[in-house]
Structure formats: structure tokens, C-alpha cells
Amino acid sequence: MKHRDKTVIQNNKILVIIPAYNEERSLPGVIARVRKFPGIDVLVVNDGSQDATSAVAEKAGANVINLPFNLGIGGAVQTGYLYAFKKGYDVAVQVDADGQHNPDDLMKIIDPVLREKADMVLGSRFVETTGYKASLARKMGILVFSWVVSFITGQTFKDTTSGYRAVNRRVIEFFAENYPTDYPEVEALVLLNRNGFSIKEIPVTMAPREYGESSITPLKSVYYMIKVLLAVFMNLLRAPKKEA
Amino acid sequence: MKVDIFFFSALFSLMFLVVVLEFVRSKRLKEQYSLLWIFISVIMIVFALWRDLLERVASRLGIVYAPSLLFIVGILFSFALILHYSVIISKLHTQNVRLAQELGILNKKIEDLNKRVDGGKTIEDSTADPV
Numbered sequence: 001m002k003h004r005d006k007t008v009i010q011n012n013k014i015l016v017i018i019p020a021y022n023e024e025r026s027l028p029g030v031i032a033r034v035r036k037f038p039g040i041d042v043l044v045v046n047d048g049s050q051d052a053t054s055a056v057a058e059k060a061g062a063n064v065i066n067l068p069f070n071l072g073i074g075g076a077v078q079t080g081y082l083y084a085f086k087k088g089y090d091v092a093v094q095v096d097a098d099g100q101h102n103p104d105d106l107m108k109i110i111d112p113v114l115r116e117k118a119d120m121v122l123g124s125r126f127v128e129t130t131g132y133k134a135s136l137a138r139k140m141g142i143l144v145f146s147w148v149v150s151f152i153t154g155q156t157f158k159d160t161t162s163g164y165r166a167v168n169r170r171v172i173e174f175f176a177e178n179y180p181t182d183y184p185e186v187e188a189l190v191l192l193n194r195n196g197f198s199i200k201e202i203p204v205t206m207a208p209r210e211y212g213e214s215s216i217t218p219l220k221s222v223y224y225m226i227k228v229l230l231a232v233f234m235n236l237l238r239a240p241k242k243e244a
Numbered sequence: 245m246k247v248d249i250f251f252f253s254a255l256f257s258l259m260f261l262v263v264v265l266e267f268v269r270s271k272r273l274k275e276q277y278s279l280l281w282i283f284i285s286v287i288m289i290v291f292a293l294w295r296d297l298l299e300r301v302a303s304r305l306g307i308v309y310a311p312s313l314l315f316i317v318g319i320l321f322s323f324a325l326i327l328h329y330s331v332i333i334s335k336l337h338t339q340n341v342r343l344a345q346e347l348g349i350l351n352k353k354i355e356d357l358n359k360r361v362d363g364g365k366t367i368e369d370s371t372a373d374p375v
Contacts, residue, residue: 064352065348065349065351065352067344067345067348068347068348069344071341071345075341075344075345078341079344079348082345082346
């Protein structure tokens with residue numbers, strides 16, 4: 001396993017994209033744990049933070065892109081894909097800045113992409129028991145999205161809101177042009193499926209947030225549900241893009 | 245001419261049209277965004293001055309009080325305009341996001357290049373005013 005990892009990584013340019021908004025406390029730890037893997041570049045997209053996110057990321061050895069103002073998670077992540085596309089990366093991995101995603105699973109989600117088993121690999125909290133605990137409302141929301149996306153795509157997805165995902169070069173190119181703006185995770189899955197990309201969901205372990213609070217408040221979560229469902233159904237009414 | 249609601253409607257619409265045209269002339273309003281305004285102004289003026297037409301259209305539509313047709317026309321046009329602006333705002337939003345992304349990437353590129361040239365001692369560092 002170890003040996004194959006090394007050679008495969010050497011032949012591919014891999015970029016870890018970490019969108020960050022006011023994450024100065026958890027960011028250094030996340031970057032350090034990702035950088036343990038040799039040959040993987042780290043890009044932090046600082047989404048108009050007011051704290052020292054940019055300086056802290058730079059100090060921890062990451063490449064940093066500073067956006068001139070806050071674009072929201074979708075705009076920030078897409079910046080990463082655009083950068084990956086321009087720089088010719090073969091694989092891009094999205095990792096949350098808050099420490100919820102365990103970098104030790106990195107190889108696990110990159111591997112199927114490298115071996116061309118799927119265009120995107122989704123790191124899921126629920127495929128098997130992974131010790132992740134969520135509030136009831138959140139579980140309900142995740143369940144609804146899971147049903148809707150599974151129904152539309154004809155493939156079972158358990159954790160559609162997970163932001164821990166790896167994609168290949170074709171998806172990088174696609175995302176550089178087409179990426180939803182706010183609350184993009186669920187919609188991105190439908191978008192990929194509609195455009196003929198394959199997605200594989202694999203179990204990962206996830207920790208609760210180390211610092212700070214989730215950006216989702218009760219009122220926002222209602223908006224979240226409605227916006228995402230509308231966006232998903234709108235995707236069904238659109239013709240697939242000619243590429244892909 | 246009687247000074248009544250039709251008179252005021254016509255007068256207001258005419259003033260409105262003049263203001264819109266002045267904005268276009270002074271380049272405060274782009275031609276493509278002025279067309280709907282000019283269109284609605286002219287329609288309102290025609291309806292307000294040509295009472296016979298207004299009454300005939302109103303009775304055809306079953307509207308007893310003819311001037312309320314003016315209100316309906318005005319309100320419907322306002323909705324159309326607002327929707328038109330929502331579409332424009334969405335387009336501007338998309339363009340704005342892309343500009344911010346490209347700007348961020350370009351800034352990173354410049355910093356990377358600066359670091360490569362003269363080990364980080366940049367043109368910006370050596371000039372008197374910091375950028």
C-alpha cells in the first residue's frame with residue numbers, strides 16, 4: 001500500500017483546497033496534518049477573513065489566495081478549482097478548515113480517483129458507523145437531501161452535504177466553469193451526475209468542530225433547505241452542458 | 245383641457261419621459277436600460293391623453309372606472325422592470341464573483357513571481373510608497 005501510494009502520487013499533481021473564513025485557530029493544525037503527505041500541495045482560499053487566517057496559513061506552509069471580499073463557500077471553493085485548472089493539477093481535494101475532516105483519510109478518498117474508479121469521491125460520515133454525532137434537525141436535513149439526491153441520480157448517497165471530496169482533472173475543469181454559489185455541496189453532486197460524471201461515496205471518520213461555530217443557524221437552515229431543493233430541481237430542467 | 249386625473253397622469257408621464265431622456269443624454273442611464281422606461285412613459289401619455297381609447301379598452305376588459313386601467317398598466321410595467329433588474333443583478337453577481345476569483349489568483353501569481361525574483365525583495369518593497 002505504502003509503496004504504491006508513493007509512485008502514484010509522484011506521477012500526479014495533487015492539490016488540497018481548504019476554503020477558510022475566520023479559521024485562524026483550527027487552520028494551522030489542518031495544514032500541518034495535510035502536509036505530512038509528501039507531494040501534495042495545499043491551497044488555502046481565504047474568503048475575506050477579518051482575522052489572521054491568511055498569515056497563519058502562509059506560516060503553516062500553505063499557498064494562500066486572498067479573495068478581496070467574502071464570496072461564500074461556493075465562490076471560495078470554485079476559486080480553488082479555477083486555480084487547480086490553471087496550474088494543471090490532476091487531482092483536487094476539498095478539505096474543511098475547521099478540522100472536521102480527518103487528513104488521515106486523504107489517501108482513502110484520493111485513491112479511487114487516481115485509479116480512475118470514479119470522477120469524484122465523496123467522503124461520507126454515514127456509509128458505515130464513523131462516530132459522527134449531529135443534532136436531530138441536522139440529521140433530518142441530511143436525510144431529506146439524501147432521499148432527493150438518491151432519487152434523482154438513481155444512486156444511493158448517504159451524506160450529500162459532506163465537503164470532503166476528491167475530483168479528477170475533468171471535474172476540475174468542469175467546476176472551474178460551473179459551481180453553485182451558496183450551499184453548493186448537494187447541488188454539485190446533482191450537477192455532476194446530470195453531466196455524466198461518476199461519483200463514489202466512501203466512509204470517512206469525522207470529528208466535531210475544534211473551534212468556532214457552524215455557519216448554519218436555524219433560520220439559515222430553512223433557507224438552506226429551500227434554496228438547495230430549488231437549485232436541485234432547476235438542474236433537472238436544464239439540458240446537460242455540451243462538454244463532459 | 246380639464247385639470248383632472250388624466251391631466252395629471254399625462255403631465256407626470258411627460259415629466260418622467262423628459263427626466264429619463266435627460267439621464268440618457270447625460271450618460272447617467274445606459275440606453276439599453278432606458279428603453280423600458282421610455283416605452284412605459286409613452287404608453288402612459290397616450291392613455292392619459294386619448295381618453296376615448298382608454299375608456300374603450302377599459303370597458304372591453306370590464307373595468308368600470310377607466311383610470312384604474314392606468315394603475316394596472318403602471319403596476320404591471322413596474323413588476324416587469326423590477327424582474328428585469330433582478331436578472332441584471334444576478335448577471336452582475338456572477339461576473340463579480342468571477343472577477344474576485346481571478347483577482348485573488350492574479351495576486352497570488354504576482355506574489356509568487358516576486359518571491360522568485362530576487363528572493364522576495366520586490367519592486368514594491370524598494371519603492372517609497374507601499375502598495
